[in-house]
Each structure stands twice: as structure tokens, then as C-alpha cells.
Amino acid sequence: MTDLPRTPSFSLKGKTALVTGASSGIGQGCAVALAEAGAHVVCAARGAVRLNETVAALQAQDWSAEARVLDQGDLDALQTLFDDHCFEVVVNSAGLARHGPAVETTPDDFDAVTNVNLRSAYFLSSYAAKALMAAGKRGSIIHISSQMGHVGGIDRAVYCATKHGLEGMVKAMAVEWGKQGIRINTVCPTFIRTPLTQSTFDNPERAAWIMEKIKLDRVGEVEDIMGAVAYLASDASALVTGTSMLIDGGWTAD
Secondary structure, eight states, X not given: OOOOOOOOOOXXXXXXXXXXXXXXXXXXXXXXXXXXXXXXXXXEESOHHHHHXXXXXXXXXXXXXXXXXXXXXXXXXXXXXXXXXXXXXXXXXXXXXXXXXXXXXXXXXHHHHHIIIIIXXXXXXXXXXXXHHHHTOXXXXXXXXXXXXXXXXXXXXXXXXXXXXXXXXXXXXXXHHGGGTEEEEEEEEOOBOSTTTHHHHTSHHHHHHHHHHOTTSSOBOTHHXXXXXXXXXXXXXXXXXXXXXXXXXXXXXX
């Protein structure tokens, strides 16, 4: 009898996960994906009301979840979180965009976007990896990046700078932490329909530009991101690190 290979497990039972930016949109979808796969999910966000609503909805499905009010840019608070917890899965879905022409970017805009998209992402990764090393555990760190980490975009110079920087950071950290069994990757969506992006879709010129670039002829939905996150969090992706998973409908194919 021929011994056949077996598909690695997508289950996250027995694992604890952290999802930042979990109160809505892509972050909320990530929390659902991980909880549905069996993880205990610590959902973090700045605002308590929507965060608690998300956790209550997860618990109503008999999934394991708790809320943690957190400003990811507050590095002291971030460090305290990792002093108290060791997460086998970390998903960073917090992000900020202040779009506009590059010649009109203010230092305040630059600093605000960079602080959330790159600085806090850097130290979130560092603290998470340090906690895993101290516990002698393997883990998976996943950043929700963007297709704009691979291309340029109109009125997106600062945003693109942070996402390109995030992609380089992930590659370097993957090289550094691979021997400890700590994987780090990015998920790079195209435009995803969420409350935060609705104003872009409501602009006819921007909507036409988006539809012209997406080869599959539709915009992204939160559900399009969830499978990728579940995969990268699980043992099914055990040999995947230092790379990006583009979920862009073919945007970057040309």
C-alpha cells in the first residue's frame, strides 16, 4: 500500500492569537477566521464600544474571544501586553491612511501614518517575537499590508512608503527569526469594501480607476482576506516566511 501524504492541519485549537484593529473591517474578519479555526482570540483596538460588540458577536458563536482596549502606537502599553501574554499567532490589522498629493503632505501627516503603519508594526513584531523566544515557542506573525507595498498609487506617497517599508522589514525579520521557528509574512489586499473605504468607492473617478486595475472585475470583500490569514496562521503554511500573499485581483500582474 502506497503511503499518501496528508494535508497539514488548518486547526488553531489550543493556540492564543492577537488581532489588532479587530473592531471592524479586515481586522474583524481576521478575528473571525482565527476564532472559527479554534484559537482563543484577543481582539485589540482603540475604541471600546465596537470592540466589545465584536467580541460579544464572536462569543455568541461559541468561539473563544476577549477584548483588549489598546492604542498600538503606545509602545509602553504594547510592551505590557506582551509581558503578560505569549501569542502563537499575531495579526496586525491596524493601519492609517492620509491620502493626498505628495507636494501637500505635512510633517504631521507623515509622522501619523508612519507611526501606525511602520513604527508600531515594527515593535509589535519585535515584542511578539521576544515573548515567543522567551517561552521557547514557535509562532506566526502576520501583517495586513497592501498591494501598495508593491506598486505606487495616486495620492498615496506616504502610505506606499510605509507599506514598502513594512515589506522590507518583514523580510529582514524572517531571516533573523527563522531558526527560532518564528514565521512572519504579509497579506497584501487590493481595495476591500469596508466602512473606511466606502468614500473611495463613492468617488466615480476613483471607482473607475480601481475597476480598471483589478483584473477579476470586482472589488475585494473582507471574506477574501480571511482564508489567507487562516492559512498563514496555521501549520498548513509551516514553510512560508518572509513573503507576501497578494490578494489583489490581478492588480500587480502588469
